[in-house]
Amino acid sequence: MTGEKPPARNTAVVGGSGYPRQVRGSHLLQRLAIVVAAVLVVILVAGVALATVLVRRPLPDYGGETTLRILSSEVEVLRDERGVPQIYADTDTDLMRAQGYVHAQDRFFEMDYRRHVTAGRVSELVGENENALAADRVIRTLGWRRVAEQEWDLLSEESRALFEAYAEGVNAYLDSREASQLGVEYTVLGIVTDLGEVAPWTPIDSLAWLKAMAWDLAANNDQELGRATAVRALGGDVARVAQLYPAYPETQNLPIIPPPDATEPEATVEDASWPAPAGAVDAIESAYAAVQATPRLLGDGDGIGSNSFVVSGEHTVGGQPILANDPHLGISAPGVWHQVGLHCRELTTLCTFDVAGFDFAGMPGVIIGHNAELAWGLTNLGADVVDFFLERVYDDGTYLRGGERVPLTRRTETIAVNGGTDDSLTVASTAHGPIVSGVLPETAAANSSPVPDGSPSPGFGGYAVAMSWTALTPGRTGDAIFALNRAATAEDVAAAAALFEVPAQNIVFATTDGDIGYQAPGRIPVRQDVSDGPVPSDGSWPRPGWDGRYDWAGYVPAADMPRALNPEEGFIVAANQAVLPAGQGPFLTGDWDYGFRSQRLRERLTENIERGVNIDASLANELMNDEANPYAEALVPALLDVTVTDGFVREAVDLLAEWEEEGYQQDGDSAAAAYFAAVWANLLDLTFADDLPATLAPDGGSRWLVVVDRLLEDPTSAWWDDRRTINLVESRDEILLQALVSARNELTQTLGKDPGDWRWSQLHVAAPQHPVLGEGVPAVVSWFANPRPVGVGGGSSIVNATGWDASAEVEGRRDYGVTSVPSMRMAVDLANFDRSLWVNFTGVSGHPADDHYDDQLGAWAAGETFPWPFSRTAVEDAATSTRTLRHPG
Template sequence: MYTAFSWLLRIVVLAVALVVAGASLAYYFASRSLPDYDASFALAGLDGEVEIVRDTADVPHIFATSDRDTFFALGFAHAQDRLWQMTLLRRTVQGRLSEIFGERTLVVDELMRRLDLYGIATRSVSVQDPATLSALQAYAEGVNAWIGEVNADAKGRGAPEFFLFSNEIAYWQPADSIAILKLMALQVSGHLEREVLTARLSLLSDDWVKDLLPEVPGPGTAALPPFASLFPTVPRSYAALNIGPQDPLSPFRRGAFAGASNAWAAAAERAAAGAPLLANDPHLPFSAPTVWYLAHMELETGGVIGGTIPGIPAILTGRNDRLGWGITSAYLDDQDVHIEELNPGDPERYRTADGWKPFETKKAIITIKDAPPVTVTLRWTDNGPVLPGSHYDLGSVTPQGYVASLSWTALDPADRSIGAAIDIMRARTVEQAMAAGENYVAPARNLVLAGPDGVGMVMIGKVPRRDAAHQTKGRMPSPGWIAENRWQGYFPYSDNPRFQNPEGGIVGNTNNKTIDRPFPENVSDYWGDSQRVQRWTRLMQEREVHSRESFMAAQLDTTSPAARALLPLVAANLWFTGEAAPEGTQDRMRQRALDLLANWDGEMSEHLPEPLIYAAWMRALQFRLIRDELGPLAEEFNHLEPLFIERVFRDVDGAGRWCDVLRSAPVESCDEIARLALDDALVTLSARFGSNVESWRWGEAHQATHDHSVLGKMPVLKWFVNIRQSTSGGDNTLLRGKTAGTEPEPFLNVHGAGYRGVYDFADPDSSVFILSTGQSGHPLSRHYDDLSELWRRGEYIPMSLDPDLARAAATGITRLSPAP
């Protein structure tokens, strides 16, 4: 007995020792890729001495003697902190993820190859102006210099993730940076999916299009023909199709996550300190690390500081000493789906206005880890690339004998958007920045500006010119062989919406409708938000003058206009139900919930139960209203559509009919459906959070999910690399925290402001910004998540262009010098 116990003890001790040794060895190799910020490097490609001063938040302040060296150093700093993220973005846009992830990402690679964003980026290098090309080349050389250091000195392969994947790290090219900007365009584009969804609803009922996808109030609405009248043979099966991979590695996002942001500016006369103010918080999917990276560059035109995206050599949102700029998604209708007819006798030809024409085709070989390679035939029409019916539900609206193609501004091989972004950060006035936007193509942005000549906002991005006779006005897929349905070029940049020094002294955008123009001069019929702008307008009007603090408070505002508008409608006849129900009954729980909501002001605070009750109730209500009519298509509406609920409960154009359950004999009222939906929500919530309604907390369900796209799914490792935090806000608040919308955790906060900045030109060094994670992409770095708690609490860090302040707070100075 003693001998058995002794051997068992030895085995346990040995196992523990092996685990400790393995963990220590793993830590040793992983930690070797942590950069030394106090090191010096002699590097080829530099013209002079460079200093990269790191402050306490790990923000690099770059000081060089030429712009070329400054861009070189930015590439070097990006690669030091985010090399894995950069190479992953590049592989994504190249359609080469499967080389390291296997069949898991094959569907992503196939669609990326069909779009050919990387090939288009490569061709567009030749159209860049000399200054832009110099910046791109210098930046690439800086990235490659760090890759060279990693290879020469065995610096842990550059990042811990590279130990899991043995593939070589290819050197950076100028086309890589252009391609990553196009990848950002893909992430914020939602019109393709919207067109398909509109067509699917039209096939069921044109009235349902009006109700579920209502027009934002205002003139300019164009009537649509029934989709079935264009394609009588279109399939009417609505089984769930693959709209695009939902893997964390996939850049193909659902329409609800197509893009958002807030930006506003106040002129000097509306600022308490007598100088312009600007605030910006662009919204993108959350990740660890966030896609944003803070940097300060000293250029020949002066210092510039703000948010960059690793891989792109430009401050995309930030300020210099005279001008501040912010960006929001413009929701420009820059995508059109075309249904192309195949020649029945030769499916390699498609119909055009001038007869049958062969597809432009080429073969692409996708290499797959641990599996045979796959050869894909890529096809293009005059309208754009042909996309498979398995993506974006295109198969549900494409008849037999037809294929779908896509027209999209981001497919322009003469795209000079990256040069425009560099020119904007060099601009000194609002007028100069607006002029610099002329070369910008995609993704379309509202550029909000504040400078010495006032404030302004202009939409940058090419606007497709559509024929007045376009059959679907660009809002549904259209026959691709009809000339009137094809794009007729682009409108001149001078026609883009712009607002400069308005009478009220304030400009801003929350993805709301910005302009009313009749088709075909319209910008879009699909806008990102009709709720947040109501709250923003009120906050701007409540004060005669604004300050940095009032702009920060507006960014962090958690009041939901949707909740304030919908609850009085939905619960109008449910508030008072007579005597209190017995404790422990469903009626009693409903009364307690209604009592809480009756005294709630719509603040989506993480510490309150009311936001959770409201969100769950509206989710259950919308599903009860639409599921009997739409069947499987109801799953496409997994986020609250406030305008739809309002139409139903106000019975606009007879929309109250949605409350009646079609398959039941009685005619249900909206009050009955509202009560049943509240019961549904309370049952679901009590199963997860217990039966004490008052103890529920919104933040428990609304956790921000900054997850690592690769390590975040691995057992044990996920607890170290994923950053989860209780957060306030919601889908329709200025402090926007877009919910996941899908089970089993529909209220997770998955999309929001990874960057916030507020710039005060009365005292520029009092300007502030924050990231939602940290600067470093290395999980072992203290800068991996050091800013996340500040972000969650609504705090900021200083934004200074003062070299002395940067050096005074330096935690490390990296010195670069030309190699002998």
């Protein structure tokens, strides 16, 4: 290894915060890692020289020449000082072959791990592990890879050729190397498991990754199942459940496409109201457990989203549009993105790509970036693409549908367990999709569960929950990637969007002709209007599967999906907020991100335009790093109104008064930001922990800000009363005071007695973890495999969206660690692409011993970016190495 890496979790770096809670499913191998790490420590101690050879053996050679028989002509791979590859070829298929080769060089273990996850074969890789087996059972039930196999025949002949070429490139790299040359992880895993041969890469391995993307970015799952779970916890009080899931505040935070008369948003929000279901079911809670067990390779929770905006050339330095994007995804090492340029030396009918941006290892093409005529960014649309159906099932293998008993569809899946006993799983499906309740044996449904009013009698059998999900219908998203890479106009974007079925994403774009636009793609279910049913028919609650009125009635036509081109205000912001005002356009969902990030970006852009400040890529990046805290703006005035007589507590409260004057900036050096975060977490616990189960504990995201903001208007709401205190009914101000006191005491213990010494970055630490050699391993292994943790500013629903979970604890202490991050940032200047900027979360390499494993993390944490060369001249000027891939002829 080169360079100095201090030990991970250095207390001088992270203060007393401890380990942040990881995204669920991201550490399936943790227990195995502890065993493996112990063996690895022995190796390290026994011989540093041997260890150095083992960990450096997989590192690729960026220079020199290689002969590949699969190529039709010579390919060049130029890399800059951060190892970012720019690939030049004469045919599209050679470009994809080279991209596959480069991905295998840089990140093959990551690719292999992902394909095991998406196929429900993690147990086959890691052996006996209860978390791995639970994940395998759920993914086999959903059938991710089965759907990917069906999608292959739907792709165009040209796309199939490109996917095949990509697989050829991966396999060309694998063919001459044993597992230990592909990743140090194989050396480690080989100590305790029998890995066997590394299987060749196939196009289906790539397509299956689209299912993982779609799952992690599917919205509304937690809200739909959460409402049903909350009904039971709240004694059937549907009105109180509604208070936990308020409507989107569209008069406060404008949608992506605002109404024509929108000027200044109002500060009031309409109350939500829901038709009342009678109750929830154990089957639903079992389904909830299955959803929770599914691995999240991109992350999940409130922090999973993105910022994007595009500004007309009328308001930019270069007179052409500026486009910015920063997807918010789970924290990991390496980060989820790889950087690449795919360039035809000459654009011909055989060679049609000249594109650069961010790609996924394992997937051909560029996912977010720009070509020579168009730039595009993606944010999660948040459409409701999943519905859960409560099914009446019988012991004879039938279920109730339309007044008749019809057979369940069944199949058997065998899950191989490395070194253990294979697991046999029977998957049952209804017309609505696979049954997800009971997949995990400990959560099997109980027949005595309460159900919605009007439900058929259980009789012999019981209830189960089936899942309808748009991604379980084969589609052509594989075609859409290439179409978007080649797009040049708004019409081209719309055509690509019609193919981009899952995951449903907002597309913002700009062209060198000066157009800026927005396009919503995605396969969106059409739900029938059931006005007299037991539950709403809008997808917000699990629905009765025996009532055909709740079945989907097809999908929204692509031509009807929302779009905008060159709006009068001169910019577009798409940051997971509502797309259109309620009641306009097709119904997409009622469960949006609540729009605080998007509104802040709108305000900053409007402010600059009104002041006559022309925007460039540097200013666009500055806007993406904005750290104004909307929670503080809503809550601090109420906190300062509370009477605090204790001088010890008053010392901390005084920080908030000063912070108000500073605009509530949640920067890493802020003492007030640290105190406010602790107050917020304690306030949520004091208000809701006595009423809700742990599965519904507030994570502190944007929904909870709206919930609490409304409760502040009702000082005697039942939510303020802490039912854990006997013979005492608390009011709002009593709970606010308790939160102030508890937060003061908490930070005194963790950060010190003097509030002036506190820093938000001491609590709020980004600590990316390797999926195998991550949390819970000996220090020497953690030092090697995990980038140095770094304290950061920002937070949940802040534009610099370094998310954290307000309900998380580690070893009995509250955990403020970062759980999701802006996984990359880019700002594209269409006046001169070489003036564009980008940064990745960690680095381009997936090898822990590689200098490029985490060489961008420091710049990312500081809000900095790097030049993004695109023209051949700029790429050559930036290049520090060239590898030539030659055809044997």
